[in-house]
Amino acid sequence: MVVATIVQAVTMGLRQELARDNNVVVLGEDVGINGGVFRATDGLQKEFGPERVIDTPLAELGIVGVSIGMAVNGLKPVAEIQFSGFLYAAFDQLLSHAGRIRMRSRGRYTCPIVVRTPYGGGIKALELHCESGEALFSHIPGLKMVIPSNPYDTKGLLAAAIQDPDPVIFYEPMRIYRAIKQDIPEKEYFVPIGKANVVQEGDDLTLIAWGAMVKTCQDAIEKLNNKYSIELIDLRTINPYDAETIINSVRKTGRCVIAHEAIRTSGFAAELIAAINEKALLSLEAPVARVTSPDVPFPMAKLESYFLPDVNRILKGIEKVMIF
Amino acid sequence: MVKRVLKEFKVEYLQVLDENGNCDESLMPKLSNEEIKKIYEMLVLVRVFDQKAFNMQRQGRLGTYIQFKGQEACQVGSAIALEDKDFVFPMYRNSGLLIARKHPIVQVLQYWGGDERGLRSPENVNNFPIAIPVGTQVPHAVGAGWATKLKGIKQVSAVYFGDGATSKGDFHEAMNFAGVFNVPVVFICENNQFAISVPRKKQTHSETIAQKAIAYGFEGIQVDGMDVFAVCKAMKDAVEKARNGKGPTLIECFTYRMCDHSTSDDASKYRTKEELEEWAKKDPIERLEKYMRKKNLLDDAYKENILSKSKDIVEKAVTEFEKMPAPDPKDIFRYVFAEMTQQQKEEMKELFGN
Numbered sequence: 275m276v277v278a279t280i281v282q283a284v285t286m287g288l289r290q291e292l293a294r295d296n297n298v299v300v301l302g303e304d305v306g307i308n309g310g311v312f313r314a315t316d317g318l319q320k321e322f323g324p325e326r327v328i329d330t331p332l333a334e335l336g337i338v339g340v341s342i343g344m345a346v347n348g349l350k351p352v353a354e355i356q357f358s359g360f361l362y363a364a365f366d367q368l369l370s371h372a373g374r375i376r377m378r379s380r381g382r383y384t385c386p387i388v389v390r391t392p393y394g395g396g397i398k399a400l401e402l403h404c405e406s407g408e409a410l411f412s413h414i415p416g417l418k419m420v421i422p423s424n425p426y427d428t429k430g431l432l433a434a435a436i437q438d439p440d441p442v443i444f445y446e447p448m449r450i451y452r453a454i455k456q457d458i459p460e461k462e463y464f465v466p467i468g469k470a471n472v473v474q475e476g477d478d479l480t481l482i483a484w485g486a487m488v489k490t491c492q493d494a495i496e497k498l499n500n501k502y503s504i505e506l507i508d509l510r511t512i513n514p515y516d517a518e519t520i521i522n523s524v525r526k527t528g529r530c531v532i533a534h535e536a537i538r539t540s541g542f543a544a545e546l547i548a549a550i551n552e553k554a555l556l557s558l559e560a561p562v563a564r565v566t567s568p569d570v571p572f573p574m575a576k577l578e579s580y581f582l583p584d585v586n587r588i589l590k591g592i593e594k595v596m597i598f
Numbered sequence: 599m600v601k602r603v604l605k606e607f608k609v610e611y612l613q614v615l616d617e618n619g620n621c622d623e624s625l626m627p628k629l630s631n632e633e634i635k636k637i638y639e640m641l642v643l644v645r646v647f648d649q650k651a652f653n654m655q656r657q658g659r660l661g662t663y664i665q666f667k668g669q670e671a672c673q674v675g676s677a678i679a680l681e682d683k684d685f686v687f688p689m690y691r692n693s694g695l696l697i698a699r700k701h702p703i704v705q706v707l708q709y710w711g712g713d714e715r716g717l718r719s720p721e722n723v724n725n726f727p728i729a730i731p732v733g734t735q736v737p738h739a740v741g742a743g744w745a746t747k748l749k750g751i752k753q754v755s756a757v758y759f760g761d762g763a764t765s766k767g768d769f770h771e772a773m774n775f776a777g778v779f780n781v782p783v784v785f786i787c788e789n790n791q792f793a794i795s796v797p798r799k800k801q802t803h804s805e806t807i808a809q810k811a812i813a814y815g816f817e818g819i820q821v822d823g824m825d826v827f828a829v830c831k832a833m834k835d836a837v838e839k840a841r842n843g844k845g846p847t848l849i850e851c852f853t854y855r856m857c858d859h860s861t862s863d864d865a866s867k868y869r870t871k872e873e874l875e876e877w878a879k880k881d882p883i884e885r886l887e888k889y890m891r892k893k894n895l896l897d898d899a900y901k902e903n904i905l906s907k908s909k910d911i912v913e914k915a916v917t918e919f920e921k922m923p924a925p926d927p928k929d930i931f932r933y934v935f936a937e938m939t940q941q942q943k944e945e946m947k948e949l950f951g952n
């Protein structure tokens with residue numbers, strides 16, 4: 275076991291996979307000598323050489339596009355997009371190609387790429403350095419979407435993503451990159467894609483979150499001081515999401531709050547609420563509540579705190595559902 | 599069977615003022631002594647600003663700040679060739695350009711302090727809000743320039759970007775449109791040799807960035823980006839050409855970032871102190887001072903005076919900036935659409951009461 279932060283768990287996961295399989299390559303802007311702007315690839319170029327840990331030109335569409343080609347021809351590219359706000363340039367490649375190659379070639383070609391990218395706000399960063407676009411990527415068939423919330427899951431999910439036969443977007447919660455330390459195994463282990471994690475069990479209300487918001491929800495639960503018995507679910511995978519765990523929980527508690535950093539309209543909570551309506555409507559004691567950011571572009575530092583859901587907003591959401 | 603040379607191309611380099619302040623008068627842009635002094639004063643002002651903003655970030659009085667030390671001549675030398683009504687599309691490293699383009703210093707500070715109010719261009723000048731996603735602004739400049747052509751007005755569009763941006767499709771698509779539609783636009787590439795840690799050589803296998811224009815059917819020129827006269831000359835020529843309907847130009851300003859990429863970067867990870875020291879000898883301001891001294895346009899008293907005047911201007915702006923009331927939190931809703939949506943109204947109520 276070794277103590278690691280989320281960003282260190284990323285480095286460990288990448289190192290493990292680069293060592294395990296010669297077909298794994300890491301590519302992106304500043305991932306080489308600089309070790310990535312968050313140091314997620316620190317030391318990897320030195321260890322594995324510039325042909326396997328590759329500094330690319332500044333071109334996100336290019337990075338994802340060539341990764342697709344590499345993957346089709348047998349490599350396992352792990353692309354880094356410096357901030358998730360810059361992944362949009364590659365949307366066409368993901369939607370028109372990465373997610374469709376298996377289908378269009380009737381299984382003759384596959385596209386096992388991983389696109390890693392830091393996402394989310396709360397650190398007073400520049401414009402477009404705070405985006406939470408998970409719902410956009412969840413709307414692409416054939417593309418998986420994973421978001422870890424702690425160091426253990428990060429390494430296990432990253433290994434699972436790299437060894438997955440299909441394309442995976444790997445969103446890394448930038449705000450808690452270094453905020454959580456955890457003992458994690460040095461040897462290989464997997465956290466399965468598509469499985470949610472019941473962080474804590476409870477009977478009164480199901481609280482669902484992912485990424486950095488899991489930590490905010492834990493803080494909210496602590497502040498509740500056992501007023502209600504909350505079941506906290508860390509979704510971990512956005513697509514394919516674990517409906518079973520959610521439905522079982524909501525059937526038990528009858529109440530649900532979903533919290534996400536992304537804006538409300540067409541946010542991923544909407545999809546989860548639809549699933550709950552389809553499969554657990556009659557168990558509900560109250561409408562499911564969403565605690566989200568409002569439908570506006572992510573504001574700059576001065577007004578950021580008014581935008582992002584915080585402990586108080588989550589508590590308000592819980593209260594609203596509990597007293598319905 | 600035929601095999602022959604179909605076309606040969608050349609790429610020009612322009613330097614007017616060398617490191618020692620020697621000037622080739624035959625290449626000088628048309629500038630009066632007063633104008634030369636104005637250029638000098640602006641160069642000093644933006645450098646003083648840059649240093650101050652950096653210090654303020656370190657003291658926690660600003661957020662992430664992007665310095666531009668070393669690139670002052672690129673920004674000031676080109677700005678003076680433009681008219682207020684011309685459209686400028688800046689990037690994040692262009693605080694110097696914005697100040698030279700009459701964007702109030704207090705607003706530049708506001709922006710780096712994390713306040714969108716800093717982005718609003720004053721009414722009397724056409725500056726677009728700076729672009730954060732690299733290269734995305736380049737096509738906008740082509741569109742704006744093209745619009746003036748379609749509307750029949752003689753307005754030029756100018757866009758600024760780094761060497762890294764030339765790797766993006768946005769840049770290439772924009773250049774192609776500009777060529778095809780003979781758009782009055784000037785592309786200014788501040789080639790500061792690095793995109794964060796990635797050196798120019800790894801960005802493109804072309805020997806110069808200037809030559810990329812050739813592929814799109816118009817002129818590209820490389821200029822000494824630390825020579826304010828060379829930048830000014832190339833820009834004046836390009837702007838005049840555009841204004842007269844003769845199409846676009848790409849100007850590659852060969853320069854150096856004499857600072858970290860940003861206040862979150864540590865350039866010592868990827869480049870040497872020796873390299874920085876070599877480039878420091880080419881400093882654009884020192885070079886101009888040497889020239890002006892020879893021409894009796896500058897003496898110690900004048901130099902001192904300009905420096906202290908610049909500091910006063912910047913300090914005054916800092917005081918004003920720090921006295922500014924915080925933005926109204928409801929502002930996050932106000933400028934998204936012309937009219938707020940039903941959902942937004944509900945969300946606003948939820949967040950702020952009424």
Ligand SMILES: Cc1ncc(C[n+]2csc(CCOP(=O)(O)OP(=O)(O)O)c2C)c(N)n1
Nearest residue numbers: 360691730731732760761762763792793794
């Ligand atoms: C599309 C996009 N990708 C990545 C980034 C992160 N990033 C910010 S600046 C930068 C390097 C840009 O280099 P260059 O274009 O040469 O301009 P410079 O910063 O050197 O002035 C990178 C990779 C970004 N802002 N936008």
